[in-house]
Structures are given as C-alpha cells and as structure tokens.
Amino acid sequence: MDRIKVVGGNQLNGIIPISGAKNAALPLMIASLLTDDTLTLENVPHLADVEQLVRILGNHGVDIAVNGRRERQGEGYARTIHFTARNIVDTVAPYELVSKMRASFWVIGPLLARMGEARVSLPGGCAIGTRPVDLFLEGLSALGAEIDIDGGYVNARAPKGLKGGTYRFPKVSVxxxxxxxxxxxxxxxxxxxENAAREPEVADLAKCLNAMGAKISGAGTGHIVIEGVTSLSGARHRVLPDRIETGTYAMAVAMTGGDVFLENTSADLLDAALDAVRAAGADITPTNAGIRVRRNGAGIEPVDISTDPFPGFPTDLQAQFMGLMTHSKGRAHITETIFENRFMHVQELARLGAHISLSGQTATVEGVARLKGAQVMATDLRASVSLVIAGLAAEGETVVNRVYHLDRGFERLEEKLSNCGAEIERISG
Structure with missing residues (x-):
C-alpha cells in the first residue's frame, strides 16, 4: 500500500497548475447518460474516483474514449474524454460498484429520465457521516417517479415519463x-x-446541460427552473477548476511560507476560504490567470471558521484549515456544520504534536510553535491532505499511510509540491 513521505521545513516557491474539479467532473460524466450523442469533456482530472466512474458508466453501456483513442495516454494528467451512451444496456447499478463511490448513486436521475426506470443500490455508510439519500428520493417522487426500496436497492419507475412540479429541499444538498x-x-x-445548492459545480453542470439543449435557469442561486425538453444532444464542455485543490495549496503556502502562483483557477470559486487564509497572514492576489499566494516569516494568525454551503467556507477545506491552524500563534475555533463525523483527522494531527480539543461539532485548536514528524494515517480524502500540510511544516519526517484516499481527489500532488521546493515523495508497497 502506497505511503507519502514528507520532510518538513521548506518554503514553497513556484507555479502550481490547478486541475479540473473532481466534484464537477463526476456529475458531468453522469450527464452523458441523458443523450445518445457524444458528450466531450475537457480538463478531466486523472483521479481514482474518475476511473471508478468510468467503470460504472461502462457497465451501463457508455462507450468511452480518452483523447479520442482507446488506450490511456498522458497518465496522471488532465484529459479530454468522449462519452457516448448510444445504447443503455443496463439500468441496474449494482452494489459492488455503487458501494465503492457514493456519487455513482447519481446515475439514478439520468437513467430514470431517459429509460423510464432504474434500479440502483443504496450507497451505504460513509466515513464522514451517514449522508442519507432521502432527499434524492423525495425529489424524484416530486418529479412523478414511483419509488420503492427492496433488498438494499432503490427501484425507480416513470413509465409515462417524469413530469413538472416543485420540490423544496429541507436542507441544502449538492x-x-x-x-x-x-x-x-x-x-x-x-x-x-427551491433551496437548491449554489455551489459552482452545480452551475457548471447546468452550463453543460444547456449546451446539450436543456433549458435551465437560475443555477448558482437557490431557485433553479428547468423546462423539460424531449431530448438532449451532444456537446463539448471544459470542467471548471478545482476550488478545493486551489484552497488546499493556498493553505499549504500559508503554512510553509513562500510565494506560489496557482495557475488556471479563479478566486471567485472560493472567496470565503481565501478570506480565511488572508486573515491567517497570507497575501492573496487574484489575477486573470490564477491566484498568487505569499507569506513572509511573520507567522500564522489564529482564525475562527464555520463550514457552510456555498458561498460559505467549504466543508471540504475544513481539515486542511485545521492543519494550518495547528501552527498558528493562538487559539482558533473550527465548527463543522455539514457532516457529523468530519473530525477524524484530529487524532492524527495530534500525533504530530497538535493541541486540539473537541466539543460537539467545534474543534478548538491551540497553535503550537513546533510540530514534529511522525507516522500518521489518512482516514478520508480531505483528512489525508491536511496531514500533508502539517507535515510540510513539521520537524523531521512525516509518513502518511493509506494515501489511496488522497488519490481519489488530488492529481499529482507530490509532483506539484516537489516542483515548488517541498521534500515529498511517494513510497510504493
């Protein structure tokens, strides 16, 4: 099993190219099920979750070509992928596939809309919380679907097609x-x-669907209106930059000091997170080509944050920000409002010398002047990279185990950091 070794103490200086967003790429790939024409997606990141979804879509009969060719090329780099769902051969998403990635449950929407039926395994539990699917099923019922659950599977039917109506989310769900x-x-x-998620990835999906012939307005706001059409066509769409990767590297620079230009991204995607990094003492300069992040040797200021749906502070950056706060010059409070079990990284950060106490959904971080490298274990995707951030500032060697979590959401992390001066490497086996 691969591990990542980090030797702390180096500043980061240089350029880090930001990849396409995993959280945008996955629903965009699933949208290919809505048409029998080819959907071409550019800037698709090379990640374990993307590869898993490729297998899942293939199970439904989607023909997939990378960069116009069958064989892989540019291993480890963003790619252009062509998805053609001319013939849906199976409307069943089996447990053995859905259980490996929750987002695969999302195929239920396009399969039901296009084929009039879908049988999709319940996705089961999750390391960071229960994340139930009741909101999905209530919403599909409001569209006129007949829903029942049997043997761990959701059976959804709409033999006469889905119909118009209204659904208001009791709480926001991306x-x-x-x-x-x-x-x-x-x-x-x-x-x-109503009360729709406003995340940039939602607006990106709507942009792609509209290019395919859909009639969607209001995406990016809390009120989305979709005027149904009889069919969708193919399109070409570029996946937007990954705001979570952007914020992660901004926090890494704030942690280590240095001067890094985050290329091919936009500050508009994560204003709340960048505001917190600014308050911690980093200089953030947005440009048309990306974001420059700098921090001198003045140290890290403690900053209180609370996670919230967009445009608030992203839950997917909470662990990374906690990693940053472990080295601050005071006390910071971090409150998690989205997931009920997203503090599993606390005990691993403590192994590096962090002082963190928990009370309900709030973590109190007492910054320390000195972190020390140790063996640590990744417990989920975002927790894994928080340990890397802490390791970049720790004295000596930090080894992060179970980095398969990290491979789900960060493309070429070791290469990007080492190109900016970090002493970091992957150890195989």
Missing part, C-alpha cells in the same frame, strides 16, 4: 440538486427546485 436537475431536463413540463 448531490441531490445535481440529480434532480439532470432528471428534470427530460421531464414533461417545468420543474422548480
């Missing part, structure tokens, strides 16, 4: 917003989603 928006594109009539 995944369910994706699914309802995709399903409603082929509904009979107009469907309105």
């Amino acid at each position: 995944g369910a917003t994706h699914v309802l928006m995709m399903a409603a594109t082929l509904a009979n009539g107009t469907f309105e989603i």
Whole structure:
C-alpha cells in the first residue's frame, strides 16, 4: 500500500497548475447518460474516483474514449474524454460498484429520465457521516417517479415519463440538486427546485446541460427552473477548476511560507476560504490567470471558521484549515456544520504534536510553535491532505499511510509540491 513521505521545513516557491474539479467532473460524466450523442469533456482530472466512474458508466453501456483513442495516454494528467451512451444496456447499478463511490448513486436521475426506470443500490455508510439519500428520493417522487426500496436497492419507475412540479429541499444538498436537475431536463413540463445548492459545480453542470439543449435557469442561486425538453444532444464542455485543490495549496503556502502562483483557477470559486487564509497572514492576489499566494516569516494568525454551503467556507477545506491552524500563534475555533463525523483527522494531527480539543461539532485548536514528524494515517480524502500540510511544516519526517484516499481527489500532488521546493515523495508497497 502506497505511503507519502514528507520532510518538513521548506518554503514553497513556484507555479502550481490547478486541475479540473473532481466534484464537477463526476456529475458531468453522469450527464452523458441523458443523450445518445457524444458528450466531450475537457480538463478531466486523472483521479481514482474518475476511473471508478468510468467503470460504472461502462457497465451501463457508455462507450468511452480518452483523447479520442482507446488506450490511456498522458497518465496522471488532465484529459479530454468522449462519452457516448448510444445504447443503455443496463439500468441496474449494482452494489459492488455503487458501494465503492457514493456519487455513482447519481446515475439514478439520468437513467430514470431517459429509460423510464432504474434500479440502483443504496450507497451505504460513509466515513464522514451517514449522508442519507432521502432527499434524492423525495425529489424524484416530486418529479412523478414511483419509488420503492427492496433488498438494499432503490427501484425507480416513470413509465409515462417524469413530469413538472416543485420540490423544496429541507436542507441544502449538492448531490441531490445535481440529480434532480439532470432528471428534470427530460421531464414533461417545468420543474422548480427551491433551496437548491449554489455551489459552482452545480452551475457548471447546468452550463453543460444547456449546451446539450436543456433549458435551465437560475443555477448558482437557490431557485433553479428547468423546462423539460424531449431530448438532449451532444456537446463539448471544459470542467471548471478545482476550488478545493486551489484552497488546499493556498493553505499549504500559508503554512510553509513562500510565494506560489496557482495557475488556471479563479478566486471567485472560493472567496470565503481565501478570506480565511488572508486573515491567517497570507497575501492573496487574484489575477486573470490564477491566484498568487505569499507569506513572509511573520507567522500564522489564529482564525475562527464555520463550514457552510456555498458561498460559505467549504466543508471540504475544513481539515486542511485545521492543519494550518495547528501552527498558528493562538487559539482558533473550527465548527463543522455539514457532516457529523468530519473530525477524524484530529487524532492524527495530534500525533504530530497538535493541541486540539473537541466539543460537539467545534474543534478548538491551540497553535503550537513546533510540530514534529511522525507516522500518521489518512482516514478520508480531505483528512489525508491536511496531514500533508502539517507535515510540510513539521520537524523531521512525516509518513502518511493509506494515501489511496488522497488519490481519489488530488492529481499529482507530490509532483506539484516537489516542483515548488517541498521534500515529498511517494513510497510504493
């Protein structure tokens, strides 16, 4: 099993290219099920989750060509991928595939809309919380679907097609917003989603769907209106930059000091997170080509944050920010409002010498002047990279185990950091 070794103490200086967003790429790939034409996606990151979804879509009959060719090329780099779902050969998403990645449950929307039926395994539990699918099922029912659960599978049917209507989310759900928006594109009539997720990835999906012939307005706001059409065509779409990767590297620079230009990204994608990094003492300069992040040797200021749906502070950057705060000059409070079990990185950061106490959904971080390298274990995707951030500033050697979590969401992390002066390497086996 691969590990990542980090020897701390080096500043970061140079350029880091930001990859396409995993959280945008996955729903965009699933949207290919809505048409029998080819959907071409550019800037698709090379990640374990993307590869898993390629296998899942293939199980449904989607023909997939990378860079126009069958064989892999440019291993480890963003790619252009062509998805053609001319013939859906199976409307069942089996447990053995869905259990490996929760986002694969999202195929239920396009399959139901296009084929009139879908049988999709319940995704099961999750390391960072229960994340139930009840909002998905309530929303699909509002679209006119007949839903029942049997033997661990959701059976969804709409033999006469989906229909217009309205659904208001009792709480914001990014995944369910994706699914309802995709399903409603082929509904009979107009469907309105209230209290919809406003994340940039939702707006990116709507942009792609509209290029395919959908009629969606309001994406990026809390009220989305979808006027159903009879069919969708193919399109070409570029995946937006990964705001979580952007924020992660901004926090890494704030942790180590240095001067790094984050290339091919936009500050508009994560204003709240960048504001927190600024408050911690880093200089953030947005440009048309990316974001420059600098920090001198003045030290890290403690900053209180609370996670919230967009445009608030992203839950997917909470662990990384906690890693940054472990080295601050005071006390910081970090409150997690999205997931009920997203503090598993606390005990691993403590192995590096961090002082963190928990009370309910709030972590109190007492910054320390000295972190010391140790063996640590990644418990989930974002927790894994928080340990890397802490390791970059720790004295001596930090070894992060179970980095398969990290490979789900960060493309070429060791290469990007080492190119900027970090002493970091992957140890295989």
